[in-house]
């Protein structure tokens with residue numbers, strides 16, 4: 463085991479190496495920052511889309527359409543049957559006429575209403591509220607067992623959001639992978655340069671009887687510090703910009719979105735800090751390890 | 761202390777560095793390795809440090825079979841052997857004090873040991889007043905004395921010197937030789953490869969001469985070229 467004194471010394475050597483090689487070190491830290499920022503961005507967007515979707519689901523509940531030609535008595539029976547399902551808190555029946563009224567309220571042209579009144583194409587429906595989103599799919603599967611109903615589970619809207627979300631995650635996954643590779647290559651190059659700058663010293667160290675770990679440690683520390691700097695800078699930027707952006711959104715857009723809220727900054731940040739730290743430190747350590755493996759013949 | 765049994769070294773390009781060499785050096789000896797350029801002196805010293813592997817034979821240092829040491833054990837072998845080179849090999853961005861302390865850092869010495877031993881060792885080689893200088897502020901002799909201090913600061917029992925006076929003028933060379941003799945008097949086994957006729961002749965130490973990779977002379981209290989003097993008498 464290395465002594466504290468030795469570790470302190472090697473840590474200092476690592477920092478000195480970092481400083482001598484600061485341009486390259488900055489470039490690799492910058493790549494790590496970029497990589498983590500994109501990660502943070504796509505994560506924030508993704509979790510917020512999911513979060514908003516859930517709110518929408520709760521807000522709007524489940525809509526099930528009633529097929530044509532179902533009798534009044536049957537509708538009443540269905541209503542009490544749905545009401546007695548577990549987790550269902552409220553059932554509203556919207557008749558064909560109600561639906562048409564609601565529909566035509568949006569448009570100022572009464573002629574549509576009059577046209578449709580003769581042959582109403584809108585279906586009657588039940589709007590069902592559930593005590594929690596997590597029970598929604600369970601209720602939906604119960605509802606689909608009833609042949610008179612056609613469950614509409616905010617399908618289109620949800621699908622669109624899910625698609626956007628998926629596209630964002632795919633694109634960012636590709637960018638992040640590329641950036642991780644670039645970050646690793648830059649890290650390898652940075653450490654390679656430090657190895658080169660210190661080659662005489664390393665040679666002398668070997669003659670004096672330095673162990674492999676004594677020689678390697680400063681390079682690992684250099685990589686670690688670069689990774690940490692990258693992680694810390696990106697965390698700082700994410701924290702500041704997310705706080706700012708969520709403020710802007712809440713004050714300017716939430717009115718339009720009917721009281722929907724964005725995920726709390728602290729949730730996003732507490733999830734991102736360990737991920738950013740982990741990725742930054744891993745790129746640092748793995749990069750310097752690979753550089754040493756190739757260029758440091760100890 | 762140092763034992764070579766039938767050691768040969770052929771380099772990968774076919775050059776012969778050393779050829780069936782048997783050498784035995786006892787603890788506390790002072791040995792000159794002489795021979796023409798390319799005769800195999802450095803090869804011998806590199807074999808002792810396990811910088812290169814022998815093609816044949818066995819090398820024992822401090823009762824340890826060097827050829828059997830694993831790569832991980834090499835640093836510990838080298839901690840028993842101080843080494844100085846013709847070109848000093850100091851770290852240019854470290855002071856004299858730091859260069860010597862560096863050798864102690866490597867073996868994991870404590871800060872207290874370092875603060876105690878480095879000044880003592882610098883005193884031994886007469887550099888106490890230059891402790892804060894950087895190598896490029898020193899004369900060649902002072903640089904080599906710094907290297908000597910670094911080589912002995914960990915109290916290694918063996919000191920290997922490959923032409924340590926090769927870059928120095930005669931007067932400075934003598935300073936270094938006096939240092940080496942002092943070190944030897946403190947019990948350190950000294951093995952020095954050299955071309956310097958005057959030094960070898962004056963000190964009357966053991967001389968091992970290598971010619972084309974083979975030991976051609978091994979004399980106690982020898983001179984640089986006794987046989988030539990001997991033959992010249994009869995010419």
Ligand SMILES: Nc1ncnc2c1ncn2[C@@H]1O[C@H](COP(=O)(O)OP(=O)(O)OP(=O)(O)O)[C@@H](O)[C@H]1O
Nearest residue numbers: 771773775776777796797798799800801802803804
């Ligand atoms: N790394 C190497 N690869 C191939 N051949 C080598 C290598 N090192 C030395 N040799 C050869 O081995 C022989 C002995 O070399 P060595 O360096 O031991 O000589 P030396 O006695 O130290 O010479 P000098 O007095 O010039 O330092 C020479 O013929 C040299 O060319």
Ligand SMILES: [Mg+2]
Nearest residue numbers: 801802803922
């Ligand atoms: Mg040589």
